[in-house]
Amino acid sequence: MSVQRLGYFGIEASDVDAWRSYATTRLGAMEASASAGTARFRLDSRAWRFQVAPGTSDDIAFAGYEVDTENELLAIKQRLKDFGVKVTTESAELAAERGVLGLISCTDPTDTRVEIYYGGTELFEKPFASPTGVSGFRTEDQGMGHYVLAVPDVGEALDFYIQGLGFHLSDIIDWQVNPEVAARVYFLHCNGRHHTLALASLPGGKKLHHFMLETISLDDVGLAYDRCVEDEAVVMTLGRHTNDHMVSFYGGTPSGFAVEFGWGARVVQPGWSVVRYDSISTWGHKFVARP
Template sequence: MTAPTVSVFGKVQLGYLVIETEKFSDWRRFGRDAIGMHLDETLPDVMRFRLDDNECRFLLQRGPAEDTTALGWQLDDHATLDAIEARIKAHGVPVSEGSTEEAALRGVERLVRFPGPNGLAQEMYVKARKASEPLRLAVRCGFVTGEHGMGHVAIATKKPHQMRGYYSTVFDARLTDYIDETISGLKFKIRFLRVNERHHTVAIAAVNRLPINPIRTKIQHCNVQVAELDDMTASYQRVKELGFGIALSVGQHTNDRELSFYALSPSGFEWELGWNPIVVDETTWEPTTHQGISIWGHTPEGQTIIDIFDRFKAGAQSVLHAEYSVPALAGSGIADV
């Protein structure tokens, strides 16, 4: 008889993102001067941003992709890492050890890597190194990280059931809720998954009943959270004053009630800066469906007809491109209920 699988839910958090870009000058101004993060650029062809005492929360490496290439997941202990690694290997999916240099760049002691949906590599580690240099932020009260992780990512996909199945298989992710929304004439269903009490760490966006993905980048947006509302509004002003695009103005979401805005990062994906989302109570939470992403605000700024056309063009072209879903870890996919 097979021993029951022990859940790793609550022992996982989003720890860092890896980004490939040639736009170091733009990212320096965006990350440090607009968003307000601590900048570390002591290594050649590498730029790192900090939100807290960890050495690295965003690793930028020089390259042509202009995209996020990997998600880093911090685990509570080595037993959790071993359990997830064994789970992945049991499904026939390869796991590789990151090099000492790769671990040092990410500010972790050791990492293992395995494939993820949509070409987004997944990396796991246990211990993050603490920086020796004092933290220098442009936000007065700092960013919210801690035991629930550094924020969240949203990913657009043509295979939402398989992607949801993947994160459930690997990290025992739970469904928090859904949002139905119409964007640029396309009807989307967005599924929100949590791996701890943070309302969501992965949001999965898919066009209803159409096998298209209008987003060029591997993530649609990433999110970081500030401790005080004044820091969010000040960052919004800095983004505009420095000439970076605003995708969505300040608004409040229907499901997690977070106040936020969305800026356009130099690499093309969106960057959400938010404040005060709700925290899930695991004893009482039940998934529901919300109509629309926002109670108020979050209106598009500066979007032209060319931007809309480009998005439709990307969606049409995506029909012709296969999307790798790591089927061995997606199971048969999880249908909506």
């Protein structure tokens, strides 16, 4: 028994209004209803996929992983307890605030809050409509996307996510970030998405390196790239990754980490073999120098 997909994601930000503008006008997400001071955003028929709440860290606040049934939630709870993780069964009030039927939580070795739930809220009667005309985001059985965590102890983090939450290793990239910095990045999947989570010891001072949204059209990526070029918000140029084959670019966010905006990733199939790569991209993904 494992978690089945990344269902939602939380960010703590010093400027929520800047995120409202960024998420809608650059990423094409649809703003959803939320409590006072907090912004939530839709990517599909779910009531929300990521939220931005006031705070000083400008970093990840929590990640919410979905399972399909209450019995599977109980199985994950027991799996975590067997692995030695303290698990909290959250209150009905917090479950209602998240819009789910059942909710448990724990913390990973980086002290990042992890929530597991079942029964997310659908808004099928209120279709997703992107304010920038994004044709759609790839979610459904693959979840809302992926994210990359900078961790001080990769081995400890891998144990938690593989042994505790049931992730599987997809592959490894030895990334030469720049002439002075090299990192081994571990990519993990829990469904057909090539990776829902990646772990590495990375510089930068934040736990969250980036999170990724995948569109259903290459044109959506090109149009978003043009918007970010106009605003001088591109961090890494268009490129294609070696391992998941995604065509994407990276944009800077109001909180200082990046968002990857991509299309065309391949799917993990039965019989998948773990391999390693010497390069993160086959072409592109060049860092953009700032004046």
